[in-house]
Every structure is written in structure tokens, then in C-alpha cells.
Amino acid sequence: MRKEFEIHGCIEVPPEMTEEEFWNRFIRFVEENGWSFGGGISEIRDGWYILPDGSRGSHVLDGE
Template sequence: MRKEFEINGCIEVQAEITEDEFSNAFIQFVESKGWSFGGGINEIQDGYYILPDGSKGKSVLEDE
């Protein structure tokens, strides 16, 4: 039997770390434990989601 944990939070990293670098390191850590991850990773800067083109999207404080 397996179980799941839902993660709802943020991880702060150095400014030069890219989303790809972070997600690769995170997934590598998870898989090194024999675990799996399902979900998404979003970049946030100054309280705003960063869109794929690098521009700011909506505030993290806005309702869905």
C-alpha cells in the first residue's frame, strides 16, 4: 500500500537558479527516494507568477 502527501508551499532559491534547474533537482531528489511526483511547478517573482515568455502574470494573492 502507498500513500500520498499534497505539497502546498514555496521553496526559495538563489536568484540565478532557473525553473528548469530547480525542477530537475527536485525531481531527481524525489526519484532518488523511490518516490514519484505528480503536479506542476510555477516560478514566482515579487508575488507574481512568471509566464513562459518571462513576463509577470497574475498575483499569487488573486483568487483562481
């Protein structure tokens, strides 16, 4: 039998931590526990999604 948890939320990190550093640490934690993760990651600064080029995208509350 397979059991899963779906996560909806944000994790606040120090401003100097990069997305790549966070992602690597998060995945390491998951794998060290024998778990797996399927999904993605989005960077948010001050309520705005950050696009891959570093520019500001839409606000997290847009579309609600």
C-alpha cells in the same frame, strides 16, 4: 497500500537558479528516494506568477 502527501507551498531558491535547474534537482531528489511526483511548477518572482514568455502574470494573492 499507497500513501501520498499533498504539498502546498513555495521553495525559495537563489535568484540565479533557473526553473529548469530547480525542477531537475527536485525530481532527482524524489527519484533517488524511490518516490514519484505528480504535479506541476510555477515560477514566482516578488509575489507575481511568471508566464512562459517571461512576462508577469497574476499576483499570487489574486482571487483570494
